Amino acid sequence: MYQIQFLKIFQGANTKAWEFEIPPHPSVNSLFKRILDIMGGIIGLLILAVVFIxxxxMVKLDSPGPIFFTQERYGLYGKTFIICKFRSMVTDAEKLKNLVKNESExxxxxxxxDFRVTKIGRFLRSSSLDELPQFWNVLVGxxxxxxxxxxxxDEVIQYNQRHWQRLNVKPGLTGEWQIxxxxxxxxxxxxxxxxxQYQSKWHPMYDVFVIFKTIYVIVARIGAF
Known part of the structure; x- marks a missing residue:
């Protein structure tokens, strides 16, 4: 059976839509992966409960504004959801974005x-502690x-069909990019x-490998700023 994908994104006056059929990726219906996510989500939220206060x-003392940063993101097959992170930037970061040079392509x-990142924010990002609230997104699926x-x-509206294939699996706290x-x-x-590459290599135990390698990368503080 094929999954029919249909998505319309409204970005100002622009509208973009796709409709095409793809075979569902095996990870989407994997019971092992879902059980792993539930267990990981519970453990992650327990860690969050310990370090939350x-x-x-630190976030409040370092920079005035809310503790959390929330944003709409696109997940499996383009379904939107809200992510929540510990705030790592100044509160008016989006308004200041045009003052920052993009070093990526x-x-x-x-x-x-990036001058918008706070002192505590740099620590939270390099240690990935800012991501802890997203364990709730994992737990609820x-x-x-x-x-x-x-x-x-603003990213998805510029996607071509190759880019769109990224969303044939659920978004993750970690992945090939992280390790x-x-x-x-x-x-x-x-x-x-x-x-x-992750989609082509995936099997249930590969997720376990990525998780353990992610822990190593975070502890060793490899590749983050």
């Missing part, structure tokens, strides 16, 4: 010395422990290559 205090935005980076509307360079990957086409 000290992180919240394509549909991603990166700058190693909007995300997976392992998958692709969930894009924003193969993280912030040092500066070309969006390389990100797409890694995401499609």
């Amino acid at each position: 000290p992180i919240a205090i 394509g549909l991603i935005f990166k700058n190693k010395d 909007q995300m997976s422990l392992v998958g692709t980076r969930p894009p924003t509307a 193969n360079g993280r912030s040092h990957i500066k070309d969006f086409e390389d990100v797409v290559d890694l995401d499609l």
Whole structure:
């Protein structure tokens, strides 16, 4: 059976739509993967409960504004959901984005010395602690422990059909991009290559491998800024 994908994205005056059929990726209906996600989601939320108060205090003392940053993202087959992270930038970061040079190519935005990132934010990002609230998205099934980076509307509206294939699996807290360079990957086409590589290599135990390698990458602080 094929999954019919249909998506309309409204971005200002622009509208873009796709409709095509693809075979469902085996990870989507994997019971093992879902059980792994539930277990990981519970463990992640327990860790969040332990570190929440000290992180919240640090975020508030470092920069005025909310503790969390929320944003609409696109997940499996283009279904939208809201992610939540610990805030790592100043509150008016989006308004200041045009003052920051994009050091990446394509549909991603990166700058190693982005002045909008707070002092505590740099620590949270390099340690991936800012991602902890997303374990809720994993637990409820909007995300997976392992998958692709969930894009924003301003990215997806510029996708071609090859890019769209990234969303044939659930978005993940980690993935090939996380264990193969993280912030040092500066070309969006390389990100797409890694995401499609994950889809071709996937089997249930491969997720376990990616999770353990992610832990190593985070502890060793490889490739993040």
